[in-house]
Amino acid sequence: MQTSTRSLLQPWRFLRRRSAISAAFGAALAGSIAFSSVRADEQFFPLQSYRVGPYAAGGTGFFGGFIDYLNLINLRDGGVNGVKLTWAEGETQYEVERGVEVYERLKSHPAIAAWNPLSVGIAYAMIDRITQDKVPLITVNHGRTDSTDGRVFPYVFPLLLNPYSETSGIINYIGSKEGGVEKLKGKKIVVLYHGSPYGKETIPIYELLAKKYGFTVQQIEVPHPGNEQQSQWLTIRRAKPDYVVLRGWGVMNPVALKTAQKTGFPASHIVGNVWSNSEEDVIPAGDAAKGYTAITTQASGAQYPVVQEIVKTVYGAGKGNLEDQKRIGSVYHNLGIVNGILNVEAIRIAQDKFGKRALTGEEVRWGFEHLKLDPARVEALGAKGLFHSINVTWDNHEGDGRVTFQQWDGAKWKVVSDWIAPDWALLRPIIEKSATAYAAEKGIKLRTAADAESTPAVASK
Amino acid sequence: MTTASLTPGISSRAASAVSLFVLLIVAYGILPFAGSSYLFEAILTPFLILSLAAVGLNLLTGFAGQLSLGTAAFMAVGAFAAYNFNLRIASLPLLASIVLAGFTAALIGIIFGLPSLRLRGFYLAVSTLAAQFFVEWALTKFGWFSNNNPSGVIDAPPLAVFGISLDSPTGRYLFTLTIVLLLTTLAWRLVNTQTGHNFIAVRDQELAARVIGVPVLRTKLLAFGVSSFIVGVAGALWAFAYLRTVEPHGFNLDRSFEIVFIIIIGGLGTIRGAFFGAALLVIFPLVLSRLGSFLLGGRFDSGVLEMSQRIVLGALIIFFLIVEPNGLVSLWQRFTRQLSPKTKP
Numbered sequence: 001m002q003t004s005t006r007s008l009l010q011p012w013r014f015l016r017r018r019s020a021i022s023a024a025f026g027a028a029l030a031g032s033i034a035f036s037s038v039r040a041d042e043q044f045f046p047l048q049s050y051r052v053g054p055y056a057a058g059g060t061g062f063f064g065g066f067i068d069y070l071n072l073i074n075l076r077d078g079g080v081n082g083v084k085l086t087w088a089e090g091e092t093q094y095e096v097e098r099g100v101e102v103y104e105r106l107k108s109h110p111a112i113a114a115w116n117p118l119s120v121g122i123a124y125a126m127i128d129r130i131t132q133d134k135v136p137l138i139t140v141n142h143g144r145t146d147s148t149d150g151r152v153f154p155y156v157f158p159l160l161l162n163p164y165s166e167t168s169g170i171i172n173y174i175g176s177k178e179g180g181v182e183k184l185k186g187k188k189i190v191v192l193y194h195g196s197p198y199g200k201e202t203i204p205i206y207e208l209l210a211k212k213y214g215f216t217v218q219q220i221e222v223p224h225p226g227n228e229q230q231s232q233w234l235t236i237r238r239a240k241p242d243y244v245v246l247r248g249w250g251v252m253n254p255v256a257l258k259t260a261q262k263t264g265f266p267a268s269h270i271v272g273n274v275w276s277n278s279e280e281d282v283i284p285a286g287d288a289a290k291g292y293t294a295i296t297t298q299a300s301g302a303q304y305p306v307v308q309e310i311v312k313t314v315y316g317a318g319k320g321n322l323e324d325q326k327r328i329g330s331v332y333h334n335l336g337i338v339n340g341i342l343n344v345e346a347i348r349i350a351q352d353k354f355g356k357r358a359l360t361g362e363e364v365r366w367g368f369e370h371l372k373l374d375p376a377r378v379e380a381l382g383a384k385g386l387f388h389s390i391n392v393t394w395d396n397h398e399g400d401g402r403v404t405f406q407q408w409d410g411a412k413w414k415v416v417s418d419w420i421a422p423d424w425a426l427l428r429p430i431i432e433k434s435a436t437a438y439a440a441e442k443g444i445k446l447r448t449a450a451d452a453e454s455t456p457a458v459a460s461k
Numbered sequence: 462m463t464t465a466s467l468t469p470g471i472s473s474r475a476a477s478a479v480s481l482f483v484l485l486i487v488a489y490g491i492l493p494f495a496g497s498s499y500l501f502e503a504i505l506t507p508f509l510i511l512s513l514a515a516v517g518l519n520l521l522t523g524f525a526g527q528l529s530l531g532t533a534a535f536m537a538v539g540a541f542a543a544y545n546f547n548l549r550i551a552s553l554p555l556l557a558s559i560v561l562a563g564f565t566a567a568l569i570g571i572i573f574g575l576p577s578l579r580l581r582g583f584y585l586a587v588s589t590l591a592a593q594f595f596v597e598w599a600l601t602k603f604g605w606f607s608n609n610n611p612s613g614v615i616d617a618p619p620l621a622v623f624g625i626s627l628d629s630p631t632g633r634y635l636f637t638l639t640i641v642l643l644l645t646t647l648a649w650r651l652v653n654t655q656t657g658h659n660f661i662a663v664r665d666q667e668l669a670a671r672v673i674g675v676p677v678l679r680t681k682l683l684a685f686g687v688s689s690f691i692v693g694v695a696g697a698l699w700a701f702a703y704l705r706t707v708e709p710h711g712f713n714l715d716r717s718f719e720i721v722f723i724i725i726i727g728g729l730g731t732i733r734g735a736f737f738g739a740a741l742l743v744i745f746p747l748v749l750s751r752l753g754s755f756l757l758g759g760r761f762d763s764g765v766l767e768m769s770q771r772i773v774l775g776a777l778i779i780f781f782l783i784v785e786p787n788g789l790v791s792l793w794q795r796f797t798r799q800l801s802p803k804t805k806p
Contacts, residue, residue: 051764091750091763096704096711101503102472108499124614124706195601197613204611223598234642242625388651402501434611443614 018241037128043080043347043358045070045182053093054250058332062118064087064321064341065336070451071321072315073344074304080347085113096121100129107133111358114138114368116339120198122447123156131155132189135361136368140339141297144379145201148398149435150369151446153284156350157368159342160297160390160401161422163198164431167205167276168297168422169403171213174243175272176417185214190236192256195223195295198275213425220256224401226252233263246272246294253281254289261288271295271405278331282408293407293416298387300406302333305382306337338387345381346371369394369452380388388419394452400424476797479650488661490636493631501630501681508743510698511636515723516648517691522721523730524652525684526664527577528585531592534573537712538596539566539693540700542706546765547618548608556622557610559640559697565684566693569596574685578678581667585789587722593717607707614708617701633702638704640698643689645756652686660684661730726778728788737789746774 026199047066052060070085079085088109090102099122103115103324107129114136117123123139127147130137136155141148143158161169174189175181182249191206193199203219210217218239221234225247233256236244244265246256253276260270279296285292302311307329314320315328329332350367359367371392373381378389390399402421406413439446492500494500518532528636543562548555553561573592577585599604607615620627620636627636651657659680662670671677700707719742727738785792 049763050763052767056764089763090766093767096706096708097507100704104499104503121614121706121708121711124616124708125704128616128705196600196710197601197607197610200601200604200612201615 008310019460039080041083041358042086042111042112043083043113044109045113045343046102046109047089048088048092048099048115048119048122049089050094050119051089055093055094056150057112058278059094059118061278061327061330061332062336062339064081064327065338066116066340067321067346068310068314068333068334070271070308071319071335072310073315073340075317075319078240080344081351083347083351083356083358085269092117092119092122094121096125103129104202107317109137113359113364114343114361116140116343118142120144121295126154127153134365135164136214136365138339138343138368140342141335146431146435146438148396148431150393150397152435152439152444152451153445154319155365159368159371159392159397159399160338160387161274161403161433162398163201164205164427165398165401165422165424166295167202167401168209168271168424169420170245170271170428171206171209171295172222172420172422173295173403173417174397175213176420180318181213186216187215187220187243188239188241189215189245189246190218190244191218191243192220192222192229192232192236194226194249194252195221196249198249199247205430206428208426222248222252222256223284224252225250226255228327229255229259229305230263235261235263236260236265237263242269244270246270246276248272248276248281254284256293257282257285257288259312261285267291268293268407271341277406279326279327279413285397287410289408290410291407293405294413295403296331296363296406296413297401297403298331298405299385299415300329300331300334304334304386306341306386307334309382334386338383341381341383341387342371342373342390345373368388369397371399372426394447464533486643489635494637496631496634498532498630501634503587504633504744504747506637506703507699509637509740510695510703511723511743512736513641513644513698513738514692514695514725514740516645516732517688518690519721519724519727519732519735520651521684521688521728522649522661523724523734524657524664525660525681525688527681527684528575528582529589529685529791530586530714530721531573531589531596533714533730534593534596534691534714535566535570535689536696536699537600537707537709538565538569538689539696539709540692540712541600541615542566543697544615544699545606545608545618553559554622555618555620555701557702559694562697563690563694567690570685570689570692571682574682574689577681577685590710591712591715597709597713614706616681617707619700637698640694643734644694648691649688652732656680656683664730697774706740708718708764722778726781726788728784728790731788731790733793734790737793741778741789742774745777746770749773 001131040337047063049063055225067087070087073080074084074448076215081101088106092098092102099117099119103126113137115126115130116138120142121135122145126137136157138157138159140159141161145162145164147153147156148162172181176437178184206217220231220235222229238262246253248256257267260267266290270292272292273296274295277296282289310327315325322328322333346367347359347364349370350363369392373390375389378384378387379446390401392399402419404415404419407416514532514536518529521527521529539562540563545556546558547555547560573589576588578590601613607613622632627633659675662675663677663680666678723738723742724734726741728734749770753770757766781789781792
């Protein structure tokens with residue numbers, strides 16, 4: 001062993017090998033960093049995806065659906081008005097510093113349309129950066145709640161749903177199950193939340209709604225990661241609530257459902273939030289998940305016209321992104337498709353104003369700020385029943401997305417409610433208060449409606 | 462366990478001084494003008510910050526022999542303390558907030574280091590794990606630490622020193638480089654004093670050290686204090702100069718293990734070892750992933766590439782540790798000694 005390592009370290013052989021290797025390295029590195037030239041008719045989507053790591057199921061589904069929709073537009077329509085859509089993926093494993101590294105690596109690519117990270121941590125780290133770069137950041141169904149206020153965050157779009165609206169939607173649904181929100185008076189709701197900033201974020205809103213409608217709310221924490229919830233569910237059994245809201249993440253969800261079954265709490269009275277609503281959350285719980293209901297902004301299932309088209313055109317041509325085709329139509333896959341629709345329509349709307357060519361980040365941002373898809377347009381896109389509508393304005397970057405509720409029957413999700421509207425009017429003042437505090441702290445001038453029509457969006461910073 | 466404190470021949474000492482000087486010239490004089498923002502933001506700044514944390518841990522584990530698995534917790538304490546000092550005492554300059562954050566981390570480090578007076582080895586490691594989990598829990602539970610921000614993720618203030626704004630990638634890199642250089646020099650000087658020798662004595666043979674009059678109690682607590690100070694400053698830099706946001710989950714057990722691996726692979730009980738190890742664990746995976754996606758990018762998806770890079774990195778680590786169990790620093794010393802046959806080994 002000694003002689004072989006010695007011989008490896010013999011200076012002349014080592015050096016010769018080393019210099020050859022390092023020369024090859026240097027050339028490859030230089031080559032990989034330089035970008036190939038991009039034609040003027042291509043719009044680029046950098047993807048900070050996560051296909052490995054603890055949240056890989058969600059990541060592969062979401063980014064798979066997004067890429068599938070982009071492929072559909074390219075194959076079926078030849079791009080958006082002739083402008084082809086391109087993308088590049090960088091693996092982040094849901095870690096913030098990797099998200100930042102992918103951002104730094106891809107940010108100088110020409111014709112970036114928008115960033116779509118699907119991660120709260122990465123989104124937060126990027127807000128300052130994309131504001132300087134003037135490229136929009138789309139945080140569908142998640143993100144910084146006060147970025148709904150477009151006066152303070154011109155480049156951030158928490159499309160469809162922010163955590164506050166989700167809370168209001170859940171309460172409205174529980175109210176509808178009781179026969180009207182007035183009937184909530186005197187009822188008891190327990191919120192079982194994940195022990196993290198995400199879990200705690202909606203505590204003040206539950207208290208606000210409890211005061212408004214007269215129900216009592218109790219918040220119970222499950223420390224991360226939530227493999228063991230016996231004591232929490234025994235507390236719930238003693239409290240005897242009418243409903244339990246599950247604000248979970250990852251493994252906490254199936255464990256909650258199984259422990260609920262063990263302690264005798266009926267699954268039909270558990271309502272899950274947007275990150276407890278996927279197949280990966282209920283299948284591991286087996287029987288215990290039957291009857292469990294969860295909120296969603298997009299319905300599941302593969303029967304919608306646009307999903308059928310993706311199966312026919314994209315998977316038919318062998319360009320489908322999901323390896324397991326049984327996952328087509330799953331919650332995350334459909335979320336990716338809906339996100340694709342929103343991004344592409346924003347580009348289309350911007351192209352109508354600025355010209356049918358590859359657009360700058362500023363122009364795409366204008367497109368997002370005018371992203372109005374009413375139910376008729378949604379039907380024309382083949383997504384009727386998949387999601388309801390969106391109405392983004394310059395100061396409302398969430399877009400008033402509606403929610404529906406689906407129930408797990410043991411094999412798949414079935415929609416069990418109409419499209420419910422959250423109580424936006426109640427939540428807006430709180431969001432504005434938080435956003436103006438942020439603006440004061442950072443020295444950001446609030447935009448006005450007059451500013452909103454001019455580009456660039458922000459003069460300062 | 463070999464250390465770097467054996468006196469080498471004069472020519473290799475001069476050689477390392479010259480190479481350090483050249484490195485500094487490149488770092489300060491050439492890179493700020495020639496480097497891209499990707500180089501600063503994604504490669505050099507995290508490399509420097511993790512090297513600093515590894516220097517701190519090396520003082521504790523490599524020199525003083527107290528195994529600690531709570532490094533990321535002390536980084537978190539430094540980050541949140543710096544944020545709170547900066548927020549709540551308005552007139553305090555940024556540098557003072559960072560220094561005070563270091564002292565706060567040192568205090569927490571001494572408290573969690575008290576078990577070291579009774580426990581050794583793995584048992585001590587378990588009690589430092591308690592620090593890791595407790596700090597992470599406390600920072601999430603008590604909203605006061607993150608200014609009652611509903612999402613618990615805090616934004617770092619913009620960097621400005623003596624009125625000069627350092628808010629660009631180059632500025633943040635230079636800020637980090639200067640602080641890392643300063644603290645590394647302090648650590649290096651400490652190691653060559655009586656205190657440093659006390660650390661090594663306590664590590665090698667605690668009973669004998671006690672017999673010859675080394676104040677073991679004070680030495681161990683001092684090791685925890687100094688190490689946590691350096692690690693706390695590294696944490697503050699991680700939040701202020703690199704990510705510019707902070708959430709408690711960014712300082713989880715994985716990060717603690719990452720720093721322990723850095724010093725094991727780099728070389729326990731050396732100052733340079735921290736930098737070598739951080740280069741292997743921080744810079745090399747990025748280079749490998751660029752190479753991988755360049756050569757194989759179109760054909761495999763990013764997840765598969767990611768996993769194969771992990772295999773390559775793991776194999777390389779195993780290879781290095783078989784070839785030289787004492788870490789990369791010893792490997793490097795063997796290599797340089799072979800290059801200059803004039804120096805007697």
